[in-house]
Amino acid sequence: MKCKNIRELLSTYIDDELSQADARAVEKHLRDCAACAEALTNLNQVVDIVADIPPVTMSEASAQRLEAAIEARLSPANKPMKTEEKTPWWKWFATPAFGAIAASAAVLAIAVVLTSPSLKTNVQQREMLSAPSAVEEKAAETEMGGTERMERSASITRAEINLLAEELSNQNPPAPKSDDGKTKNSDKTQADPEPDQSNQIGADEAATIAAGKKQIKLISSTINTFEGQEAWIVAFEVRDAGNKIRRFQVAAVSLSGRLLYLAN
Amino acid sequence: MAYDVLNDRELIDKYLAGETAAFSELVKRHQNPIYSLAFRVVGRAEEAEDLTQEIFIRLLDKVSMWRGEAKFSTWLYRLALNHCRDHLRRRRPETVEVNESLPSTGPDPAKGAETREVRQFIEAAMMELPIDFRAVIYLRDYAGFSYNEIASILEIELGTVKSRLARARSSLAGALGALRGASRSDREQIDTPGHLRG
Numbered sequence: 001m002k003c004k005n006i007r008e009l010l011s012t013y014i015d016d017e018l019s020q021a022d023a024r025a026v027e028k029h030l031r032d033c034a035a036c037a038e039a040l041t042n043l044n045q046v047v048d049i050v051a052d053i054p055p056v057t058m059s060e061a062s063a064q065r066l067e068a069a070i071e072a073r074l075s076p077a078n079k080p081m082k083t084e085e086k087t088p089w090w091k092w093f094a095t096p097a098f099g100a101i102a103a104s105a106a107v108l109a110i111a112v113v114l115t116s117p118s119l120k121t122n123v124q125q126r127e128m129l130s131a132p133s134a135v136e137e138k139a140a141e142t143e144m145g146g147t148e149r150m151e152r153s154a155s156i157t158r159a160e161i162n163l164l165a166e167e168l169s170n171q172n173p174p175a176p177k178s179d180d181g182k183t184k185n186s187d188k189t190q191a192d193p194e195p196d197q198s199n200q201i202g203a204d205e206a207a208t209i210a211a212g213k214k215q216i217k218l219i220s221s222t223i224n225t226f227e228g229q230e231a232w233i234v235a236f237e238v239r240d241a242g243n244k245i246r247r248f249q250v251a252a253v254s255l256s257g258r259l260l261y262l263a264n
Numbered sequence: 265m266a267y268d269v270l271n272d273r274e275l276i277d278k279y280l281a282g283e284t285a286a287f288s289e290l291v292k293r294h295q296n297p298i299y300s301l302a303f304r305v306v307g308r309a310e311e312a313e314d315l316t317q318e319i320f321i322r323l324l325d326k327v328s329m330w331r332g333e334a335k336f337s338t339w340l341y342r343l344a345l346n347h348c349r350d351h352l353r354r355r356r357p358e359t360v361e362v363n364e365s366l367p368s369t370g371p372d373p374a375k376g377a378e379t380r381e382v383r384q385f386i387e388a389a390m391m392e393l394p395i396d397f398r399a400v401i402y403l404r405d406y407a408g409f410s411y412n413e414i415a416s417i418l419e420i421e422l423g424t425v426k427s428r429l430a431r432a433r434s435s436l437a438g439a440l441g442a443l444r445g446a447s448r449s450d451r452e453q454i455d456t457p458g459h460l461r462g
């Protein structure tokens with residue numbers, strides 16, 4: 001065999017994956033050809049160097065984020081919502097992995113959103129909030145077959161996030177004030193004792209939420225492309241100290257857990 | 265329940281039967297190899313961490329599809345590599361500054377500085393290879409998979425495994441030769457191999 005043919009076999013020869021005949025031919029050639037013998041030495045060096053690359057391991061913080069994300073997903077609270085909630089979901093926001101926690105959210109609210117006539121067409125056309133189960137099924141069909149995986153994330157804009165928040169709040173108006181003995185001004189549309197602070201959450205308050213200090217409940221999440229990156233679009237309830245729902249909010253959170261946008 | 269004594273099949277069966285803690289053990293067992301794979305494929309620690317998380321979250325839904333015809337780790341690597349590949353496809357094109365993104369591996373008392381330099385050069389040269397070549401050399405020489413397993417992970421023919429591996433290795437050998445030649449002649453600038461690109 002010529003040197004060129006031998007060179008092509010050397011890599012496989014190193015791994016002992018040549019046929020016996022080829023292996024013998026290589027060995028015979030190597031005895032007489034210093035150039036090919038040197039090529040083999042060089043290849044072996046590369047193999048040794050690559051094998052010697054020190055292993056990389058996840059940082060402790062990263063491993064914790066991973067664990068939190070998985071635990072949250074595995075949590076019984078992630079099962080379809082019952083009438084009473086046993087798990088204080090808002091507590092999950094006490095972990096640093098806001099995005100990871102977002103990943104854990106149940107998807108029930110999507111059904112709520114989809115019942116809204118004004119959003120329905122929009123949602124279905126753009127697959128803005130494609131129900132994860134259906135999407136995952138489709139991805140599952142194709143992925144292992146080696147064909148193109150279905151793109152999971154449709155894009156979503158700030159305006160659409162605002163619209164979602166509005167729709168959610170319209171469909172799920174805050175529960176009427178309970179009869180706590182005091183008579184409120186019934187002529188005012190907003191009988192909220194502290195309307196300005198509680199009705200809207202800004203960036204500062206989002207940080208408070210992330211720190212677990214505000215009672216909120218995550219009700220929906222999905223992955224979309226938001227302003228050029230993949231992001232969780234999360235919907236959640238904001239509750240007051242008496243555990244009454246104040247309003248619904250929708251936010252875009254990066255996969256690494258950074259708050260990108262909060263509906264206004 | 266001591267989950268750590270169970271094999272992957274047993275863990276998965278338990279998870280599918282509703283024992284969620286079995287899945288957590290599965291994650292712990294495979295998180296570093298998958299992170300390592302993601303890191304070697306994308307070249308950036310932070311991205312690799314995000315990818316690892318995404319991969320295991322996807323695994324939650326997909327693990328029931330593992331039928332056991334391939335080893336679980338082989339199957340998981342395939343899932344992970346597909347995910348990494350999708351990620352790279354979506355990533356905005358930009359220059360990858362390999363040297364900056366490689367994490368410091370700390371002092372290596374057993375080896376001299378020169379060896380470490382050579383190794384870092386090879387790591388950088390690997391990042392310059394197209395992903396299919398990078399993956400095959402990683403899977404074989406770093407992760408130690410067999411040719412058959414690599415064929416299964418990458419969903420390519422055995423012959424393709426051999427030829428890609430041969431080309432990837434000889435490309436790196438060429439780069440190594442150039443490095444040594446350069447240090448002998450005291451040149452400053454080293455180019456990583458470019459002839460496999462595109």
Ligand SMILES: [Zn+2]
Pocket residue numbers: 002003004006029033034035036037
């Ligand atoms: Zn020869």
